[in-house]
Amino acid sequence: MLTKKQLDLLAFIHKRVQRDGVPPSFDEMKLALDLRSKSGIHRLITALEERGFIRRLAHRARAIEVVKLPDSLSGKSGFAPRVIDGDRPDMPPPSAAREVTTAAAIELPVMGRIAAGVPIEAISEVSHSVAVPSGMVAGKGQHYALEVKGDSMIDAGINDGDVVVIRETSVADDGDIVVALVEDAEATLKRFRRQGTSIALEAANPAYETRVLPASHVKVQGRLVGLIRTY
Structure with missing residues (x-):
């Protein structure tokens, strides 16, 4: 008990x-x-x-x-364990652990890189595609993927080089990890919080400061729904 x-x-x-x-x-x-x-x-x-x-x-x-x-x-709906990696292991997993069968996966466009650190230019072009489990993109809305650059979200289990799966949306709740477009010029992956008439973009690494911006300067482009790590 x-x-x-x-x-x-x-x-x-x-x-x-x-x-x-x-x-x-x-x-x-x-x-x-x-x-x-x-x-x-x-x-x-x-x-x-x-x-x-x-x-x-x-x-x-x-x-x-x-x-x-x-x-x-x-409840009665059943439960399947889900493993979330927080760091790279000392040794790569066996090849079987990295295989994604065609029946259980779909292809998502990788729209370049997203900064988990100092913001970089906004992303708009597809660089390649990646196979993701179909269950990761269940629900309404379009999805896309981004390669993470930087270490500002490591305490949220998101490392440099990871691929994040994003569901397109223009709204977010406090605490959501989002793709935020800042001043229509730079994109960053941060935790979203409202502070009165401002928006706080919080890092998950004490080495990075929280950015507080006027709400009109921040546009939510999507919300994190999954993460893929390549060994």
């Missing part, structure tokens, strides 16, 4: 992985559970791991696999 805090943390991790395609950072877990320090999160994660609800993957930063859910969270 799980304590309320353990259940709340498991539900939060599962919800964020399903929504964003990447796990929440320890800071986000701490805020979500209203804890004062990350040590409390470490204890909760250890307890969930000991009880067999999650598994931490070796040699990967914050990589968590949700192995199972209690009945109160899983």
Whole structure:
């Protein structure tokens, strides 16, 4: 049996992985559970791991696999574990682990690169295509992919060289990771938050400062729905 805090943390991790395609950072877990320090999160994660609800993957930063859910969270629809890599492993996975069958994948255009760091020029041309699991692009709207350049989102599990899958949209909720077009000139991948009449574009790396801009200077181009890592 799980304590309320353990259940709340498991539900939060599962919800964020399903929504964003990447796990929440320890800071986000701490805020979500209203804890004062990350040590409390470490204890909760250890307890969930000991009880067999999650598994931490070796040699990967914050990589968590949700192995199972209690009945109160899983419902009757069933649950399939989803692994989100947080860093490159020391050794590449076997070739079978990297194969994507044609029946289970679709081709998405890769629209160049997106800055996870200092913003770069806006992107508008297709450079190539990439196969992604069809379940990653379920739902309404058009989808496209971008190659990540920079390390400002590493604490959100997004590394330099990763490919992010984006669903086209012009709206976002606070906390969403979005493709933001700044002053119609530069595109960046950041976490979106409203601050009165301004928009804050937050990095997930303490080395980068949050950019606060007038709302009229920021246009949301899409929301992150998945991530692909090539070994």
